[in-house]
Amino acid sequence: MTAPTRDFGVSAVTRRVVSPPRSAKAHEGTQMSEDLLCETLVELVDTVVADFDVVDFLHVLVTRSAELLEAAAGAVLADRRGALRLAAASTEGARLLQSVQLDTAQGPCLDCFRACRPIAVPDIAAAERIWPRFARAAQQLELHSGQSFPMRLRDQVIGVLNLFRPGRGCLSLAELRVGQRLADAATIGLMHQRSVSSSEMLIEQLQTALNSRVLIEQAKGKLA
Amino acid sequence: MTDSISARVWAYLAESAAGRGADMAVADVCATAVWMLAVSGSWVTAGGLAGSRHFMCVSDQVSEQLAELQLTLGEGPCEDVLRSDSPVLVPDLAVAEANVKWPAFAPQARMAGAAAIFALPFRLGRAAVSAGALAAYRNAPGPLSESELRDGLVLAEAAASLLVSSQQQPHAAQAAGSGPGGQSPALALRRSQIDQATGMVSEQLAISLADAFARLRDYAAAHHRSLSEVAREVVARRLTFTDDQGMPAL
Numbered sequence: 001m002t003a004p005t006r007d008f009g010v011s012a013v014t015r016r017v018v019s020p021p022r023s024a025k026a027h028e029g030t031q032m033s034e035d036l037l038c039e040t041l042v043e044l045v046d047t048v049v050a051d052f053d054v055v056d057f058l059h060v061l062v063t064r065s066a067e068l069l070e071a072a073a074g075a076v077l078a079d080r081r082g083a084l085r086l087a088a089a090s091t092e093g094a095r096l097l098q099s100v101q102l103d104t105a106q107g108p109c110l111d112c113f114r115a116c117r118p119i120a121v122p123d124i125a126a127a128e129r130i131w132p133r134f135a136r137a138a139q140q141l142e143l144h145s146g147q148s149f150p151m152r153l154r155d156q157v158i159g160v161l162n163l164f165r166p167g168r169g170c171l172s173l174a175e176l177r178v179g180q181r182l183a184d185a186a187t188i189g190l191m192h193q194r195s196v197s198s199s200e201m202l203i204e205q206l207q208t209a210l211n212s213r214v215l216i217e218q219a220k221g222k223l224a
Numbered sequence: 225m226t227d228s229i230s231a232r233v234w235a236y237l238a239e240s241a242a243g244r245g246a247d248m249a250v251a252d253v254c255a256t257a258v259w260m261l262a263v264s265g266s267w268v269t270a271g272g273l274a275g276s277r278h279f280m281c282v283s284d285q286v287s288e289q290l291a292e293l294q295l296t297l298g299e300g301p302c303e304d305v306l307r308s309d310s311p312v313l314v315p316d317l318a319v320a321e322a323n324v325k326w327p328a329f330a331p332q333a334r335m336a337g338a339a340a341i342f343a344l345p346f347r348l349g350r351a352a353v354s355a356g357a358l359a360a361y362r363n364a365p366g367p368l369s370e371s372e373l374r375d376g377l378v379l380a381e382a383a384a385s386l387l388v389s390s391q392q393q394p395h396a397a398q399a400a401g402s403g404p405g406g407q408s409p410a411l412a413l414r415r416s417q418i419d420q421a422t423g424m425v426s427e428q429l430a431i432s433l434a435d436a437f438a439r440l441r442d443y444a445a446a447h448h449r450s451l452s453e454v455a456r457e458v459v460a461r462r463l464t465f466t467d468d469q470g471m472p473a474l
Binding site for chain 2: 199200202203205206207209210211213214216217218219220221222223224
């Protein structure tokens with residue numbers, strides 16, 4: 001085994017975030033948001049529970065992202081055919097800004113998904129020429145900057161975590177890290193959940209196939 | 225330690241599949257078990273609804289006979305594994321203990337050619353009970369060594385994953401007439417004949433399916449014939465159950 005080039009482990013994530021935040025803005029209640037971040041990351045990867053609900057899960061992702069990064073947050077997920085669908089939003093504004101991007105098939109969220117890398121939009125108004133409907137909608141909602149994080153695991157992108165803020169400018173380096181870690185943890189959680197539920201589905205299929213064959217053949221015999 | 229055993233077992237399974245020129249399947253578990261566990265034959269039985277048993281693969285005729293004997297008699301190592309969820313290891317079928325445990329199965333299994341018999345449980349997913357067993361026999365008495373037992377447990381686990389993963393295979397990739405979980409066409413046919421015969425006997429005697437199956441079993445046991453042979457006769461209408469009192473005549 002070669003050493004992994006990127007770490008997704010929770011311990012690695014929390015270790016990094018525990019180092020003093022670089023942005024001045026980031027924190028008076030530093031300890032509190034660190035606790036919240038750790039708690040959130042653990043919650044996002046711990047998806048193999050009996051009553052897993054993907055809607056609740058994504059709600060946790062966007063509300064905690066909103067709280068930790070002081071932004072309106074939203075998430076979109078790719079469906080089976082790879083088309084993006086609205087998945088969750090912390091505010092109506094975030095929902096609208098994602099929806100307009102999916103409707104027009106353009107915007108930072110789609111670029112982030114296609115390129116599989118984070119996209120920063122420090123001044124949405126300046127992008128009016130390339131994304132006119134998105135930019136106008138953002139201005140009406142008074143959300144002037146945006147940041148999109150790919151939800152990716154190795155080569156696979158399964159969705160995008162989007163942030164929108166009223167102020168212009170980029171996220172700090174520390175905030176960018178937190179955002180990507182949240183997106184990564186959510187991806188691991190979702191992928192794990194999907195693999196468990198798909199193997200459970202296969203087991204059920206096998207048992208159903210064995211049992212239904214018995215019933216079918218017995219019925220054939222009865223009719224013979 | 226366990227990881228390296230498991231890697232070794234899976235490598236042999238892959239080799240066996242490559243030798244057949246097919247995707248890895250439960251048949252590779254039986255074939256690999258024979259030489260890895262130094263046994264004469266091996267089979268995989270899966271438990272189903274209402275105590276039904278499905279033979280997913282057999283390495284030879286004696287193995288199939290041993291699997292069927294247990295279905296016919298309702299006793300034997302696989303039955304015990306499915307009930308108790310722990311391995312059953314009988315290095316010598318001739319000892320009194322085995323005959324006490326399985327008064328009908330033990331002597332008939334020896335007649336079929338088994339001197340030692342072993343059954344190891346496997347589970348599916350997060351289920352708390354065993355879903356089936358990897359079983360093996362030897363034509364001479366002798367215990368499984370510690371390392372054979374360890375390999376055997378890994379092979380049983382592999383059987384479970386392969387049964388499940390074969391559900392993912394497209395129908396086109398499966399042999400015509402094959403059953404669920406990678407069951408071979410021959411085993412699938414014999415299974416369906418047992419079920420069809422059950423349905424026919426239930427009509428012939430106007431009794432429930434469970435009772436009809438019991439009648440088939442009793443008939444096979446009383447006549448020292450295999451259940452699938454009796455079922456084939458019924459399906460071919462060479463054997464009809466008419467008399468509710470006694471046994472039908474051929």
